[in-house]
Amino acid sequence: xxxxxESGGGSVQAGGSLRLSCAVxxxxxxxxxxxxxxxxxxxxxxxxxxxxxxxxxxxxxxxxGRFTISRESAKNTLYLQMNNLQPQDMARxxxxxxxxxxxxxxxxxxxxxxxxxxxxxxxxQVTVSS
Numbered sequence: 001x002x003x004x005x006e007s008g009g010g011s012v013q014a015g016g017s018l019r020l021s022c023a024v025x026x027x028x029x030x031x032x033x034x035x036x037x038x039x040x041x042x043x044x045x046x047x048x049x050x051x052x053x054x055x056x057x058x059x060x061x062x063x064x065g066r067f068t069i070s071r072e073s074a075k076n077t078l079y080l081q082m083n084n085l086q087p088q089d090m091a092r093x094x095x096x097x098x099x100x101x102x103x104x105x106x107x108x109x110x111x112x113x114x115x116x117x118x119x120x121x122x123x124x125q126v127t128v129s130s
Contacts, residue, residue, distance in 0.1 A: 002026040002119045004095050009124030016085050016128070022078040022095030022121055029099040035107055036069060036080045037114045038091035038126075047108035048093070049080060058104035062088070085128045094123040 008020040020036065035050035049069035051057035057069050068081040078095055096117040107113040 002028055002097060004097060004119055004121035006093065006095055006121040006124040009093065009126045011127040011129065012085055014086055014128055014130045017081070017083045018085065018126060020080040020082065020093055020095075020124060020126075022080075024076040024078065024097065028076055029097070032097055032099040033102060033104075033107075034069075034071060034078045034095065034097050035117070036078075036093055036095055038089075038093045040091045044111055045094075045114045046111075047113035050104050050107040050113075051078075052104065056104060058108050060108045082126070085126070087128050087130045090126060090128045092123045092125050095121045 003025045005023045006020060008018060010018060012018055031053045033050060033052050036048040037045050038048050039045040047060055048063055049057060049059045049067055051069050051071060059067060066084045070079045096119060098118040
């Protein structure tokens with residue numbers, strides 16, 4: 001059973017930075033997709049960033065150039081470095097994991113990108129004040 005646990009959320013002012021972490025425990029898949037999603041209350045969940053084990057990654061247009069997804073295999077941890085945070089980035093961020101093949105671009109560019117992921121964390125809240 002794979003378990004995901006996010007941390008690193010908090011409150012920052014616009015222009016600030018945060019680094020989210022997603023610790024993977026249990027029996028993580030060797031070759032797998034991992035992603036960050038976010039959701040604002042009463043709005044649909046959206047893909048923020050996704051990467052495959054080989055390092056290939058994709059980002060939502062709204063975060064390109066500001067957010068970076070990375071993975072430290074030795075620690076079984078996924079990261080999301082978020083720079084120049086803006087009020088529109090304020091949301092609950094969840095990480096997800098699934099070994100099944102998928103298009104990275106579709107994960108971050110379609111409303112259905114968050115569907116059909118095996119494992120999810122509980123999420124961490126990011127608050128950005130202007």
